[in-house]
Amino acid sequence: MKASLSWIREYVDLPADVTLDKLTERLTMLGLKLEAVTNPADAITGPLVVGRVLTIEKEPQKNGKVINWCSVDVGDANGTGEPQGIICGAHNFVEGDLVVVCLPGAVLPGDFVISERKTYGHLSAGMICSAAELGLGGDHDGIIVLPADAGAPGDDAFGVLGMDDPVIEFEINPDRAYALSLRGIAREAALGFELPFTDPAARSTPAADDAGHPVVVEDSEGCPVFVARTVSGFDPTALTPAWMATRLEQSGMRPISLGVDISNYVMLELGQPNHCYDKARLAGPIRVRRATAGEKLTTLDSVVRQLSEADLLIADDNGAIGIAGLMGGESTELSETTTDIVVEAAHFDPVTVFRAGKRHKLHSEASKRFERGVDPLLPQAAADRVVELLVELGGATADAGTTVVGTAPAPVSITIPVDLPARISGIDIAAETTLAHLAAVGCDVSLDGETLTAVAPSWRPDVTDPYDLVEEVVRIVGYDQVPSVLPPAPAGRGRSESQRLRRRVGLTLAGEGLVETISYPFVGEADWDRLDLPADDDRRTALRVVNPLNNEEPLLATTLLPGLLKALARNVGRGNTDVALFETSLVFAPTGDERAPILGVDRRPTDEEWASIEKAVPRQPMHLAIALTGHAEEAGWWGEGRSASWSDAIGTIRTLATELGVELEVASTTREPWHPGRCAELRIGERVIGHAGELHPKVCKAYGVPARSAVAEIDLDALLEHATTVVSGPRFSSYPVAKEDVALVVDASVPSAAVEAALREGAGELLESIRLFDVFTGDQVGEGKKSLAYALRFRAADRTLKEGEASAARDAAVALAAERTGAVQR
Amino acid sequence: MSGPNTDYDPVEVTPLKAEEVERMRDEALVAIAAAADLDELKQVRLDHAGDRSPIALANREIGALPPQARKEAGARVGQARGAINKALGERSAVLEEEHEARMLVEESVDVTLPTDRRSRGARHPITTFSERLADIFLAMGWDVAEGPWVEAEWLNFDALNMGADHPARTMQDTFWLEPAEAALVLRTHTSPVQARTMLTQEPPIYVVCPGRVYRTDEVDATHSPVFHQIEGLVVDKGITMAHLKGTLDHMTTALFGEGITTRFRPSYFPFTEPSAEMDMVCFVCRGVDSDACRTCRGEGWIELGGCGVVNPRVLTACGIDPEVYSGVAFGFGIDRMLMFRHNVTDLRDVFEGDVRFASAFGTEI
């Protein structure tokens, strides 16, 4: 909402010491937040004066253009009183017009200095200005032609153009709809500085009778009040006076025609949207009713609207002529021939207007006010004010008759303990202060013992609850008065187990050299194809966004890999070729049958209701994914580097499992998007918690990541569930260790994990550790075979091992490995 | 080894003469002093103190002497051997030290060689900053609460006093999920976590809810459809706006230093009444000569977010009696605070996954 300072001053007499800064600061602290102050005059140095064009000599030029050599009366502003000779290229004016003249010495926005200069064979002494040249914006071509009554030649044009009048823009919160008007803003200014307020809506209006334009309200819930007044003999050629046009423009509305401008002006002044109909184009009574199926209306913005049965209409015998509170129709709008006007000022139900706006994706200055709440007592005053201006400025005659249908809803009465504002704000507020401030806001206040009753003023439909009264009192006392006190929280228990574990996961992975990323969860079907997921893969069952930012990515991720692979590709593309990424994030695993109920809000949901909400929210497990490419260890003076591989992907998850005290089993499997021969299934007991390995070459290509990139993805929740949270202190033997190495040859297809498991079991309890230190294939071991070399360490808890004990245990281990896996000792 | 030779004529045992023993000793000492390295010293040791050295051979002759002479000669030879061994020990120590010094010089390396065999990992600054923020509240005894990202419409809006026809719903550009009957959204704020907490716990409630939220904002340097919020909620007996101010002052002071406190300006949120915008003192210029300050753009204050007294309607919908309890709540953007606290100029860096971004922040913030 924008308003000029002079307009505000019309209703509140601000003393000189209330500077613009003080005013905006006080209003901000009252809840009308200052957005910006603009003052076009600041960018211009005069002289800038009103001039009257006396003569125009049209002089065609060689280039085909015609320029005007004008003689302009600028009064005494040029010091001589003689007419000023000025060259002008615009053509939207005639002799006798009042224009704005910049005299030599003036500086326009952009440090444009105006001086006398020879041009087109004349000495041009100044410039006839356009709005753009003065920094006033607007999209008018040509120069500014002032209304005939704007002033006299030589008058200071800053005043005439309203340029010495700062325009204040406020950010109005949705609850303060009353401040979408000069009436509201000025009322707050008066309140803030304890000054008298002149209410522009306080006017005596003619009593309702049956003599006005006939109105039938069929839906009094949607339209509690409808006022119609009529004028005749309106001069459709009458122009909008300069002061009104200026104020409209200052408030961000474009002047259109006098009738429309008056309607808008009264809306800005009082906050009551209203509408003017060409009476000659109305057929029969005005009817306020719901639309019927299939009905259509061409609104003032020339859009044909398909109406819904939920739309509240203004209609006549020919059909719809407007959507209530939203926008009027073209068929009855004012035209160049309109002489008789029906003025509508009505009160509409906020929800009805809000829904219509949503349905038609249409938002107007009227609907903005109606959906937030307009003073229901305003319609008569507003209609009367419109009539007054039509008479005053448009030469119309007010017809007898005032149609008023319905009555304004009764004001709300709210009861609170008088100390509630103090109790809620923590400020020491006396009862008298509370009473005085609520009265200042416009409430009708009474006190009975400790109980305060306030009837909210008609312009404050937002004030309905006890705490609304608290806010009114506290904002006037001042939010800056709130003391700073720490609340007495009970002793806490710190982070939850899961939060602590996740912190540990992050630190472990960072310690392993991985860098955390955050990706958007938005993916598309194309991602499933890039990952080469089979048609029946669970990961294709995804939630779909109704209104995605990118139509190619309407789905919510069921796997973190697409986001991570895109980040990997982006890094490589930017020259970060050795990359190890990790991400922990929720994924969305819907069943497709989720339906969340909309419950009431007047009480806690029942246990069943709450269960139905919890059930309807899709499962969102936390996943961890990693992606590796390039060097795991750099090449350098120390030797060759090492490329990250499938083994690093598996190893990273194994390291994490070890850190968390989880026994992770690894087995060979196939699953998209992994390389079919290089994919590990990661299990805790029987439960598969994820996969790791090398990415399928096709998938590398599809995402534009380097060949042999490796990835892993696990259900992190599942891993954390099994984490050892309380570690038992270890016992270890201080007796000597006995080391035994064995080399076993097995079929290449035998998993080393199986050999190791057999060795471990066969070695018995003297085995302290086992480590595979070499894997070897080649001619020496034979076709289709591999050699596995293990280092075994034996130790007893309570004694030094006897000669031969370790080797016997080793032999037992080898024997079991031979039996289970066909291993042959080399 | 021969036994005592009783027939032996001591006069004939030349090596045991005093001057002979002294000569052997002196020759040995000269040789020891002349040994240039440990290898030479080893030879000297063999030649002058070894089993076949003159002094050792002389020593053998002692047994052939008559008992009277035996003692004298023994003492003489013993002293000489002692002197030789001492000299050997000392020379050995000197030479060993020299040897070690030489070895250490030979083993010297270029310690300025690069050592970056493995690149350093990092956690994302949003993660670490969220934890840092939560730590402040944990230290006050609060809990950290979390909730799902896809949320029931009722929890994201209705329970927070934003019914279907509330104009404030259009202020938050929501990602809706199909089908419409599912009544599911990507949460537009972390407030549903507050509602969940109230619905599942009895007061007193002291929680912060850091987390990821979603709005239909196009990506640019300061906007992202995915961003992060932290909200706080207190529900207890006798809670006032003063407790809100105290909490926020403590938080900004803990993060930005003494004197960095907050101020409230009236505002509007459906879930709080009274509602306020909160600003904090600019931690760069501290409100002094702010005009040139780029952090606060000359304001002296930095906008933080919104806060207020929990609307009793919200308490009611969540099953808490507003006649008994009152609450306060606040919320602000973690990303935005990360940006101004750490001079991050483009929000896209937070979400693009370029390793150079997170790596700069390490594992704690």
Ligand SMILES: [Zn+2]
């Ligand atoms: Zn600053």
